[in-house]
Amino acid sequence: MSAVAAGPELPPDVDRQLDGLPPTELAVSVLTYNNAATVPAVMSAVRGGLEKHFTGTPAVLINADAGSADATVDRLAESGLPFVRARHEAPAAQLGAVPFHGVPGRGAALRLAVAVARRLGVRALLVLEADVTSVTGEWLERLLRPVLEHGADLVMPVHARHRYDGTITNLVLAPLVGALFGRRLHQPLSGPRALSARLVERLTAAPRWPASGRSMVDLWIAGSTAADGLSVHEARLGRWHVESSTRTADLPTMVAQTLGAVFAVMEEYEDLWMATANWLPVPAEGPALLPADEPAQIDVERMVGAFTRGLRDLGTIWEHVLAPDTLGDVLSLEADDLERFRFPDDLWARVVYDFALGHHWSVVYRDHLLRSLVPLYLGRTAAYVLATRQRDAAAAESALAAVADAFEREKPYLVDRWR
Amino acid sequence: MKNGARDWYKDAVFYEVHVKAFRDANGDGTGDFAGLTESLDYIQELGVDCLWILPMYPSPLRDDGYDISDFYGIHPSYGTVEDFQKFLDAAHARDLRVITDLVMNHTSDQHPWFQASRSSPASPYADYYVWSASDRRFADARIIFVDTEKSNWTLDPLRREYYWHRFFSHQPDLNYDSPAVRREMLDVMRFWLDRGLDGFRCDAVPYLVEREGTSCENLPETHAILKEFRAVIDQEYGGDRILLAEANQWPEDVRPYFGDGDEFHMSFHFPLMPRLYLGLRLEDTRPITDIFTHTPPIPPACQWGLFLRNHDELTLEMVTNEERAFMYYAYAHDPGMKLNLGIRRRLAPLLDGDRRRVELLNSLLLTLPGSPIIYYGDEIGMGDNVYLGDRHGVRTPMQWSRDRNAGFSSVEPGQLYLPVIADPVYGYEAVNVAAQARQPSSLLNTMRRLLAARRTSSVFGRGSIEFLRPRNSKVLAYLRRHGRQTLLIVANLSAAPQPVELDLAAFAGATPIEMLGATAFPTIRTAPYFLSLGPHGFYWFRLEQPGDGDEPFGIERSPI
Numbered sequence: 010m011s012a013v014a015a016g017p018e019l020p021p022d023v024d025r026q027l028d029g030l031p032p033t034e035l036a037v038s039v040l041t042y043n044n045a046a047t048v049p050a051v052m053s054a055v056r057g058g059l060e061k062h063f064t065g066t067p068a069v070l071i072n073a074d075a076g077s078a079d080a081t082v083d084r085l086a087e088s089g090l091p092f093v094r095a096r097h098e099a100p101a102a103q104l105g106a107v108p109f110h111g112v113p114g115r116g117a118a119l120r121l122a123v124a125v126a127r128r129l130g131v132r133a134l135l136v137l138e139a140d141v142t143s144v145t146g147e148w149l150e151r152l153l154r155p156v157l158e159h160g161a162d163l164v165m166p167v168h169a170r171h172r173y174d175g176t177i178t179n180l181v182l183a184p185l186v187g188a189l190f191g192r193r194l195h196q197p198l199s200g201p202r203a204l205s206a207r208l209v210e211r212l213t214a215a216p217r218w219p220a221s222g223r224s225m226v227d228l229w230i231a232g233s234t235a236a237d238g239l240s241v242h243e244a245r246l247g248r249w250h251v252e253s254s255t256r257t258a259d260l261p262t263m264v265a266q267t268l269g270a271v272f273a274v275m276e277e278y279e280d281l282w283m284a285t286a287n288w289l290p291v292p293a294e295g296p297a298l299l300p301a302d303e304p305a306q307i308d309v310e311r312m313v314g315a316f317t318r319g320l321r322d323l324g325t326i327w328e329h330v331l332a333p334d335t336l337g338d339v340l341s342l343e344a345d346d347l348e349r350f351r352f353p354d355d356l357w358a359r360v361v362y363d364f365a366l367g368h369h370w371s372v373v374y375r376d377h378l379l380r381s382l383v384p385l386y387l388g389r390t391a392a393y394v395l396a397t398r399q400r401d402a403a404a405a406e407s408a409l410a411a412v413a414d415a416f417e418r419e420k421p422y423l424v425d426r427w428r
Numbered sequence: 429m430k431n432g433a434r435d436w437y438k439d440a441v442f443y444e445v446h447v448k449a450f451r452d453a454n455g456d457g458t459g460d461f462a463g464l465t466e467s468l469d470y471i472q473e474l475g476v477d478c479l480w481i482l483p484m485y486p487s488p489l490r491d492d493g494y495d496i497s498d499f500y501g502i503h504p505s506y507g508t509v510e511d512f513q514k515f516l517d518a519a520h521a522r523d524l525r526v527i528t529d530l531v532m533n534h535t536s537d538q539h540p541w542f543q544a545s546r547s548s549p550a551s552p553y554a555d556y557y558v559w560s561a562s563d564r565r566f567a568d569a570r571i572i573f574v575d576t577e578k579s580n581w582t583l584d585p586l587r588r589e590y591y592w593h594r595f596f597s598h599q600p601d602l603n604y605d606s607p608a609v610r611r612e613m614l615d616v617m618r619f620w621l622d623r624g625l626d627g628f629r630c631d632a633v634p635y636l637v638e639r640e641g642t643s644c645e646n647l648p649e650t651h652a653i654l655k656e657f658r659a660v661i662d663q664e665y666g667g668d669r670i671l672l673a674e675a676n677q678w679p680e681d682v683r684p685y686f687g688d689g690d691e692f693h694m695s696f697h698f699p700l701m702p703r704l705y706l707g708l709r710l711e712d713t714r715p716i717t718d719i720f721t722h723t724p725p726i727p728p729a730c731q732w733g734l735f736l737r738n739h740d741e742l743t744l745e746m747v748t749n750e751e752r753a754f755m756y757y758a759y760a761h762d763p764g765m766k767l768n769l770g771i772r773r774r775l776a777p778l779l780d781g782d783r784r785r786v787e788l789l790n791s792l793l794l795t796l797p798g799s800p801i802i803y804y805g806d807e808i809g810m811g812d813n814v815y816l817g818d819r820h821g822v823r824t825p826m827q828w829s830r831d832r833n834a835g836f837s838s839v840e841p842g843q844l845y846l847p848v849i850a851d852p853v854y855g856y857e858a859v860n861v862a863a864q865a866r867q868p869s870s871l872l873n874t875m876r877r878l879l880a881a882r883r884t885s886s887v888f889g890r891g892s893i894e895f896l897r898p899r900n901s902k903v904l905a906y907l908r909r910h911g912r913q914t915l916l917i918v919a920n921l922s923a924a925p926q927p928v929e930l931d932l933a934a935f936a937g938a939t940p941i942e943m944l945g946a947t948a949f950p951t952i953r954t955a956p957y958f959l960s961l962g963p964h965g966f967y968w969f970r971l972e973q974p975g976d977g978d979e980p981f982g983i984e985r986s987p988i
Contacts (some may be wrong), residue, residue, distance in 0.1 A: 103896075109988055174986040184986070198988060249986070260984055261946055267988055307982035315981075322880035324473055325873050375694045375869050380946050390983060 019124055023095045026357040033154065035059070036131040037090070038122035040112045040200075042099075044139035045079040047252050051137060051144055059090075059133040063153070065288035069228055071125050073118035075099040077184065081139070097121050100222040107255040108224055110265045111140050116219055116226035123204070127213045132207030133157055134209055137279055138179040143250035151244035151295045153204040155247050156358035159294075163231065165204040167195040168249035169298040176390045182267055184270050185361055188226065188416035189275065189282035190235040192291050195243060196400075198227055198267055208310050209232060219277060224270040232274060232281035235289075245295035264386055265379035272368040272379075283424060288417055302402055310347060312391035317344045319384025319406075326381045330367035335359045342388070352392035354415035360385055360425040361416070369427060434668045436525070436692055437627075438731050439793070439889040441879060442801040444738055447484050447506045448845055450804060451825050452837035454507075454987070458845045459472055459825070461507040465515040467826075468522055470861065474807060474872075474878035476717045480629050480672075482739055483511070488538050492823070494529075494631060494737075495536035495599050495967070499616040506846075507621075511798045517623050526773070527672065532613060533632040534599040541612075542600050546587045556609050557600045558592035564845035569644040574766055594635045594644075604636045606651050612960035614660055621661065626820060627670035627693070633685065634675050639843075643910060646681055654691050661848075670694060672733060674699040679723040681813040697723070697732040697798060699746035702965075703756060704736065704792055705778070706747075708785060709758040710924040713904040717895050731889070732798035737806055738787055740819055741770030764814045774822050778807035781853060783809075783955045784964035788919060791966045792880050795908065797893045807875045808864050811854020815845060824849050829862035832974040881968060896930050903928040903961065916940060920961035929956035940969035 019027070037055055041048065052070075058340055059068055070090040074082055074095060086092050101115030112118055119136065126134040133156040137144060148166075155161035168175075180194055187193040204212075212218075212230065219225035257263060275282060319327075320340065327336055338356050343349045364382050368375055397405040433439075444835035451463030461484075471479065476647040483493030486501045493503065499607040519526050535542055537841060544553035571577050572594055584887075591600045602609050617628065631816040637649040661669055673685045673695040685692045699722075726732070742759070744752045752769070759778050762770045771778070779785040793800045807825055813821040825848045828835030834848045834856030843845065848856050866872035870904050882888050891910035898905055902922040908915040914935070920926045931939075933954045940949040949969065959967065 048821050170986065173983055175988060176983050177987045240511075246726065246894050251986070257948070257986070259941075259946075259948065260981075260987060263988055266945075308979070310978065312983075318883070321472075322475065322876075325876050329868060335845060362912055376945060376947075387981065390981075 015160065019121075020095065021127065021130065023093065023121075027091045027125065028091070029268050030069060030129065031092065032065060032320075033067040033069045033129050034132045035063060035066055036071055036126040036129060036134045037068060037149075038071040038073070038119075038136045039085060039139050040073050040075075040115060040118040040136070040273060041077055041078050041081045041085070041139040042075040042104075042107065042112055043077045043081060043255055044253075045077070045081045045084050048081055048084045049138045049210070050142045051139055052085065052140065052295050054146055055137070055149065055318075056088065056090070058149030061146050062273070066105075069093060069129060069131070071117070071122050073097040073121045073238060075104065075113040075118065080192040093125055095121055095125075097223060103222060106262075107257060108265050109257055109258040110198070110224060111251075111253050114221045115141050115224060116221040119230075120218055120324060121208050124213050126204075127209050130133075130206070131209075132203040134203050134204050136200065136204070137250070139249050139295060140250050140253040141200070141249060143248045144201070145231065145370055147276070148201060148244075148246050149248060152201060155242045155244065155292075155294050156203050156205045159242070159292075160240055161242040161292075162205040163204075163234040164209040164242045164244050164294070165194050165196065165231065165291075166199045166201045166249075167243045167245045167293060167295075167298065168199065169245075169247055170401060171305060172250065172302060173307055174265055174396060176393070177264055177267055177386070180389055180393060180412060181264075181361060182271060183388060183409075184358070184413040184416035185271055185365075186231070187288070188411050188420045189271075189285065190232045190284040192235050192241050193229070193288065194231065194241070194291060195414055198270070199249070200227070201213070201228075201246065202230075205232075207240075208239060211237065211239075217273070217277075223273045224266060225274045228270060228274045229281075229311050231281060232278060236281045236285070241291055242313075243291050243293040245298050247298075261380050261383045263374060265268055266376050268343070268382065269368075269375070269379050270365070272365055273285040275365060279427075283427065286420075307394050307398070309391045309394050311385040312394075313347060314387030316391065317382045319381070319388075320344070325380045326373055326377060329372045330378060330381070332361045335363050344388070347395065350392060350395060351390075352389045354412050355383050357418060358415040358419040359422060360389075362419060362426075365423060366426050432668075433664075434719075435693075435729055435731075436668065437478070437670050437799060438797050439673075439886055440525070440679070441472055441474040441475070441882065442478045442480050442527075443481070443798060443804065444480045444481045444735075444801055445473065445804040446739060447503075447824055449823055450836075452839070455838050455856055456505065457839040457843035458504065458505040459835055461502070461511040461515045465511075465518050466800075468515075468518055468524065470613075471629045472522045472524060473876070473878050476802065477884065478526070478527060478626065479519060480526040480639070481526060483531065484720065485711045487488055487537055490598050492535070492819070493556045494531050495534075495538075495596070496531050497536040497538040498540075499530075513623055520624065527627040527629055527670065528620065528625060529631055530617070530620075530628040531631040532602070534593060534595060534601045537600055546584050546591070549587065551590075552608075554897055555603055555606045556612075558603045559587065559591055560592070563590045566638050566640060566642075566644050568642060569594070569638070573768065574786065579805075591938065592638060595632070599637065599835055603648070610653060610656070614657060617657070618664070619663050625669070627672065629672040630675060630692070631674050633673050633692075634677060635648050646675075646677065646684065650689065651684055651691060654685070655687055658687075670825065672696075676743060678746060678807060679719075683724045683726065686726045688729040689729045693729070694731045694733050694799065694800075697734055698743065700732075700796070701735060702742065702744055702747050702751070703751060704789055705742075705755065705759060707904070708752060708779075708921050709754075711902045713895075713901050713921060718905060720895065722883050727898055734793055734796060735797040736793050736802070736805070737775045737778075737803045737822070738825060739803065741767040741769040741772040745769050758939045762814065767819065768891045772812070772819050772821055773815055774810055774812040775803070775806045777811050778861075781809065782964075783871060786871065786877075787922070788964040790875065790878060791917075791960040791968070792904075792919060794878055795888060795915075795968060796906075797891065797908070799889060802875075807872055808861055809854070809859055809871045811849045811851060811859065813847070813849055813851075820846055827856040827860040829860050830857045835862070836858060838871055877944060884943065885913060885915060885970065886910060887915050891915065898928045898930055900926055900928045902926050905930055914938075914971040915943075916971055917967070918959060918961065918969070919966040920964055923963050925960060925962050925965075932957045935971050935973075938971040940967075941972050943968040943970055
């Protein structure tokens with residue numbers, strides 16, 4: 010294998026692999042980095058799904074690997090599917106400290122997969138994560154069917170999760186991305202997705218892919234799809250279970266990386282979100298999901314404690330980031346009394362937008378800025394738990410919808426200050 | 429109080445401040461408690477935990493307040509007892525504790541006790557001080573202020589006897605052999621503790637008792653008295669009021685002041701301080717590591733007080749003659765900078781205003797075992813004025829802004845208790861709080877970040893220390909451990925970039941998390957761990973084992 014350059018042309022060794030392949034309709038892409046332990050389960054689901062739901066439809070497996078030191082690629086090659094493999098470029102820093110999505114250089118990997126899919130002329134490209142072992146054959150059906158039969162260009166996943174899982178996504182990423190792009194996606198940074206041939210074609214022709222290393226590519230694809238007026242769907246999948254020893258498990262790092270990715274896309278691709286003022290519904294495929302709702306041990310007191318420590322320790326950074334009114338409102342939150350502690354949705358939206366603006370104008374070192382949001386996120390999450398822990402699942406969903414409403418309502422605040 | 433533990437002082441960072449120097453609220457040219465109260469937000473935002481107030485009592489001010497003429501009052505220039513009470517309550521409302529200086533060994537010769545004592549041997553106060561018909565007693569006691577005093581005895585013309593004084597002749601020593609004196613001093617302590625004070629920094633404690641044929645320092649009788657005081661305070665005030673000893677002695681001589689955890693809670697580590705400067709100038713870790721080999725263990729409830737600078741000269745009593753000569757060569761090139769056995773300069777000018785060295789020494793201060801003490805103004809890199817005489821040059825007005833009198837006072841500049849620093853490099857127009865507060869990369873904001881990072885781990889205040897021995901002797905590396913947590917501190921004492929290989933095999937599998945930027949470094953393997961450091965650079969790492977981390981919030985399982 011050889012490293013794949015970031016240009017539109019495929020490297021020669023990949024080109025050679027394509028020469029011998031039969032015509033194909035589906036491409037399944039698995040992006041990997043040291044996933045030998047989990048790819049057999051993923052490939053078992055792929056084979057099962059193809060056999061059950063796409064019998065007779067020719068498919069190819071595309072693997073972009075960041076330089077696995079284990080038998081990841083060998084395990085994939087044993088799948089029995091026609092196999093295209095390549096090694097993609099990955100920033101050294103991400104090889105040392107693997108980002109939240111588990112694939113160093115995920116942008117380069119996706120670009121490679123898209124380029125191969127276009128060359129093969131497939132009708133749909135499915136992207137799967139190599140360490141998500143809860144994948145089933147049904148996932149293939151629910152992600153691909155909307156592309157193949159319902160005109161979808163991008164199908165994003167919705168996972169069945171406990172109400173207090175995915176708090177970064179639910180309280181920050183999803184409402185922010187929804188307000189930016191005009192589509193309320195439940196899990197905008199989750200890895201599984203399906204792309205239509207039309208979207209693959211457009212992405213291949215796109216003049217400006219995001220630089221690898223800032224984990225922007227998934228958001229850029231979603232934003233581009235929405236901005237181009239293409240059809241975005243969601244597929245309700247099952248449980249989402251990751252078995253990874255490499256993905257970062259550090260909460261502040263995850264906040265910094267994921268939010269940093271959104272802010273970077275905002276910075277680099279203003280055209281994708283600045284003018285968006287219409288919020289379109291996202292059709293969802295698949296049976297309604299019942300979220301896991303077993304009792305959870307959430308230490309709200311410690312979260313509020315982290316928030317109040319932030320008030321004390323990070324005031325000097327927040328003074329530079331938050332607008333005076335916003336800072337004043339944050340300082341006024343009644344953190345001394347758990348029963349009275351609330352974090353209003355509009356205030357939260359302004360906090361996140363102020364951080365986006367602070368990132369945009371580089372008011373402080375950006376990594377410090379992103380990490381200094383963590384105590385605020387913990388405070389907002391604590392407020393969400395306090396508001397919903399005695400209520401049913403519908404009320405929890407309704408609380409999240411209110412957060413999304415607030416982000417959309419406050420978007421002019423962001424746009425007005427961006428330029 | 430957020431930290432309501434009885435041993436709160438083990439986690440605390442202290443901030444030493446002179447009332448007269450901080451802020452003048454009543455416009456008389458001298459700082460006061462009302463001004464200090466107005467400044468509490470600044471102190472809170474700096475991120476310290478406890479203020480140490482220099483002497484605030486009525487005094488003729490012949491030794492800057494260490495000559496107390498009334499233990500129960502506030503010097504009129506600083507306000508009233510009511511002003512003090514308001515200040516103390518306001519500090520507590522901000523979770524800031526307060527300790528004050530208490531001069532136990534002596535009073536001013538203007539104190540009514542001394543005036544009564546000298547009036548007649550029949551006075552009820554006659555034995556409150558140490559009197560003698562001869563000036564030959566206690567001949568083995570050294571003279572401390574060699575620049576000004578020729579004897580420890582001075583003849584009082586009224587009583588026609590000699591009185592004993594270990595410091596200036598206007599500071600007669602109290603006679604702690606007198607039960608009445610001991611009762612009086614306990615009552616003094618009760619008076620302030622009843623108001624909510626969190627403790628005392630006890631001045632000059634080795635000299636309380638005199639005995640013939642001894643050096644009259646560190647005597648068992650002195651320790652017995654101090655233990656008696658401690659027991660009473662613990663019993664009457666619940667055990668969270670502290671006593672901090674000023675005993676400028678070698679660590680093995682200071683050790684008895686901790687007793688079995690039943691004497692002082694804290695004591696300054698005097699010999700460490702000059703060795704930090706030595707190590708930095710020599711670009712060699714040995715002066716620092718050596719002093720720790722000579723530092724005995726202390727009881728678990730006790731704590732060292734660490735400092736880089738304070739209101740006195742940078743004392744060089746606790747170094748060898750050779751080291752002292754080098755320190756003078758390195759840090760006091762102008763003879764006017766020397767005073768007694770020390771150097772009367774502030775931190776920033778001692779280090780030629782080199783920001784990297786200032787940060788490095790502060791990093792060591794905050795990460796070595798003990799509770800750090802920051803001297804007011806050093807957090808913004810204030811300068812000094814050696815031409816003001818005595819130690820006044822390091823006690824100039826706090827530089828708040830580039831306004832008139834550095835924002836310290838509204839009076840005519842000539843009315844200030846001391847002139848503000850106005851030179852081009854360290855003057856208030858260049859170095860002030862207002863400017864640095866606005867600048868994210870300022871020394872002030874860097875100090876705030878360092879202090880914030882220190883607060884994230886109790887290991888700094890409570891952990892053991894173990895020096896690593898890399899081959900590169902310009903790089904100081906040490907482990908701090910407490911419970912399951914381990915911190916790794918690495919500091920480059922050199923002005924040039926340095927590589928270092930550390931034997932961290934015992935931590936194989938752990939990930940060093942740099943604490944100031946929360947950045948994960950490559951995982952430790954059994955092979956030597958390589959780091960490179962920029963000039964005077966430093967790292968604070970938390971070694972995170974797989975599965976480690978803080979207690980979970982409960983949302984970490986799948987937060988994205």
